[in-house]
Amino acid sequence: MNEVAVWTVIVLLGLGTFGLRFVFTGVIGDRQLPPWILRHLRYTAVAVLPGLVAPLVVWPSATGGQLDPPRLAAAAVTLATGLFSRNVVAAILLGAATLYAGLYLLG
């Protein structure tokens, strides 16, 4: 692997990522944002994370993009547990248990 390319990517990606993280918190600070922007920002997390996860669940890289019943079941159990118990840890543990049980039974 090309050393120069690797270090270029590491340094610029580091700076760029910090810039993305700092752009609003740092630059805007405590100036008031208009209500319509705040209204959109309230949905940032629920608009980004589900979109990030959906392709990973439907087309898992570990199975070469094939829909995988154990992973699908684990995803459903994790989401349902989080939704109904509001307990993140319980959701992770039940989801992981479902994944391993599914892989053991079907794999």
Added chain:
Amino acid sequence: MATETTKSAYWQGVRDGAPFLLVVCPFALLFGVVATEAGLDVVETMAFSVLVIAGAAQFTAVELLKNDAPTVIALVSALTVNLRMAMYSASLTPHLGAATLWQRALVAYFTVDQTYACSVLAYDRNPDWSVAQKLGYFFGTVTPICPLWYVFTLVGALAGNAIPDGLALDFAVPITFLALIGPMLRTRAHMAAAFVSVVTALVFAFLPYNLGLLVAALAGMMTGAEIERRDPESLLP
């Protein structure tokens, strides 16, 4: 006492952040293994985890570097994966904007999926918290998560390929994110935003450079905001 409550907010952050070690440690380990297998040395691998500190983007960059993609493509793709950080930054601003510049710079560096998600959830649940308490909570979540991100990257880089595939570590990331999403779906508007995000992400998955996620994020945010605008009571659980 303000210091007392700041301290308790900090420890609450530590307690809420700690469970994510179950995910952060395997994920960091996996990055160390993948990066060294791709041909990076230990110093380069560690530089990724310390300077970038964003797992998904690090995997993207290494994957593209390994396949000899042009440097610009590797960089732009990994940055696109991290565009959500700008949205996280924006949504933390109303809460932490009054902190000092240094504090905000530190918050920015440590803004990762887990610290952000824990914090917005806690800020929603504790609207009466002061900026000091909110900062205390944020750095509480950072305390277990970020140092162990570095440590387990190192362990992975040194352990190499002694990790069995049967552990299915690939699915550690989706499970964490799904576990975080569940409790966030408090209102009809939040549920609709998440639903639209999922559908849009799948429909636009064919777009290059992760642009599908950006489209999905914008569509989801507009959905949530529009439902709230038409019916402000939809914010009530």
